[in-house]
Amino acid sequence: MENLRHSLRQLAQIEVDVLIEGETGTGKELAALQLHRWSRRRSKSFIAVDCAAIPDHLVDELLFGERGNGGRIFDAHRGTLFLDEIDSMSTAMQGKLLRVIEERELPATGTTSPRAVDLRIVAASKVNLVDRVANGTFREDLLYRLETVRIRIPPLRERRVDVPMLFTYFLKEAAERFEKPVPVISALIEARLLSDPWRGNVRALRNFAVQTVLSLENGPTEAEDVSLSDQVARFEAAVITDALQRLQGDVAAVADLLQVPRRSMYDRLQRHGIDAGQYRHS
Incomplete structure (x- = not known):
């Protein structure tokens, strides 16, 4: 992105x-x-x-x-x-x-x-x-x-690190459109965001955001003291960690996989406190 x-x-x-x-x-x-x-x-x-x-x-x-x-x-x-x-x-x-x-x-x-x-x-x-x-x-x-x-x-499957930012944007967009509260990203939603291949790409992600907003009946079902930015940061860290595990801690390969400049990837690792070394096999 x-x-x-x-x-x-x-x-x-x-x-x-x-x-x-x-x-x-x-x-x-x-x-x-x-x-x-x-x-x-x-x-x-x-x-x-x-x-x-x-x-x-x-x-x-x-x-x-x-x-x-x-x-x-x-x-x-x-x-x-x-x-x-x-x-x-x-x-x-x-x-x-x-x-x-x-x-x-x-x-x-x-x-x-x-x-x-x-x-x-x-x-x-x-x-x-x-x-x-x-x-x-x-x-x-x-x-x-x-x-x-x-x-x-690239399709979303080639730039998964963009998913949290895009999903957050679409959540806010849908919440404003339907005059609903912005929901907390639950563990179930996070798992879906991580695992779904998103064959419909951005369009499918936007539809899921709308479905997530419209599924609310009485507002968020989780504690509301978790800011949306914190939720996005948590999910971004999960995407990076998942890629590090699959690529055995190779930061350059992770940056290429997630379509992120290498300097930006190192900044993200530092921001999230992620040690790539722990994913390298000895």
Whole structure:
């Protein structure tokens, strides 16, 4: 998460198009939105388009604009256009999008002249587009234009140290939404957070947070003198300890496994009072 945030902050200040890859539910749209919020375009529109949800016969009208309509691309003028599941776009529409990217201009229609567009395009895919190029379903020239910068968002199973922070955020979000108290993270919940492979990634974790909040009837069932930050710290320590046990105290390997910079991992060990040496086999 720290590496991803750092990359997004740097990219936000650079005017290039971006390709984000990651499994379903990893938070690709959230990453694109954060890019927008940190960029100079933050005061303009962030337009999200689910390419897989647009019927082929409506793509021209909804995306590029037909019959005098501006289309979603024009709606993103001076802002950011997020194209989710771009791999689902037909090759004909890919060609039309390529022209927009190269010329930064919407083509003329029967009722309009060509229109200049100033926008950043952030595309996302849950599949490897190189494979799609190989089987002929995705244009190689479009991929080259989109992948000026490529970001891969790892699934949660590859960055388990992010689970406590994300779960805490989603708990607060759900509690505020449903006007419920923020629950204490019980031992049962902690065990689930540690053991679940989170195949649905961030989306599944958010759903679990909502379920946890809505399961409360009379507020937290445990003592309320345990702060949420203390609960998160306890769980983060448990994630790190579990990884140290599995990797026999190899801090570098643990840092790689949990997708945390090594310096940050040593800081966390010190903060939690964890001695990696006790997990090394003699």
